[in-house]
Amino acid sequence: MNELIIAVPLSVAIAFSIYVYFSLKRIVKQTTALSTTVALLLEKLQRLATLTYYDWSRESQEISKTIESHKEELLNRNPEIVSFSSILRYYNDSLGWAPEPVNEPETNIFYKTVGQHLEEYVSAMRRADRTRATDEMTKLQAFISAELLRKS
C-alpha cells in the first residue's frame, strides 16, 4: 500500500517532465523559425538603408508584404517592425498622390536620415539591445510621420 501512495507524486512529476520536454521543444522550434524570418528582415532593412527613390519604394513594399505575412508572430516579439510596416505602407501610398522630386536636397536628406536610423536599428538588434532598437525605430517612425504631414 505504501508503495502505491508514492505513485501519485511520482506520476505528477513524470507527467510534468514529459509536458516540459515537449512544450519547450515545440516553442524552441517555432522560435527558431521566426528568428530566421527576423534575420532575413534585418538583412532587407539593412539593404533598404542604402537605397533611394524607386528602388527604395519597391524594396519597402516587399518588406511590408513579408512583415504582413508574419504579423501575428511578430506582434508579440517585434511589435516595432509591425508598426514600421504600416508607416511604410502609408509612405508608399503617399508617393501616389505626392511624387518625390528626384535629386532635390530635401529628398536626399530624407533617404539619408531614414538610412541612418535603419542602420542603427539593425545594428542594435544584432547586439540584442532591444531598448536602443525600439528607440531608433520610434525616431524613424516619427521622422517618416513628420515627412508625411509635411507632404500633406
Place this chain on the structure above:
Amino acid sequence: MEFEYLFIFDTLIALVTSYSYTVLAEKMPEPGATITLLMLIVFLFLLIEGARELGNVMAGKSTLVNIAPGLSVKWIIGAFIPLFPVFYALGSNLSDIYFFTTRALIAVLAWVMPVPYIMKIIKDRQGG
C-alpha cells in the same frame, strides 16, 4: 507585469517548499534530516537560477533557444527532488509514509502549477 508574476510564483514556491521540507526534516532521523535540508538548498538554487534565466529572456538579454536545454533539466530535476524524503522514508521503513507523501505532493504541485503560465508568457514573448 510578467516579472512581478514570476517573482510572486517563485516566492510562493520557495515558501511552500521550505515549509514542507522543514516539517519533513523534523520528522526524520539523522542523516535523513540533514540530507533533506541539503536537498532544500539545491531546490532553492534551481528555483533562483531558473528565475534568473527566465528574467534574462523576458528582458531580451537572452533567448529561449539558448536557455531551453538547461531550463528543462532544472525544471525536471526540481519536480523530482521533493520525492526524495518519501523514498528515504520508504527505505528506512519509517511509519506514517502518508504524511511524507502528502508533503512531497504539495511541493511537487507548487513547483508544477505555475509552469503552464510561465510557458505561455515565454511563448508570447518569443512569438512562438
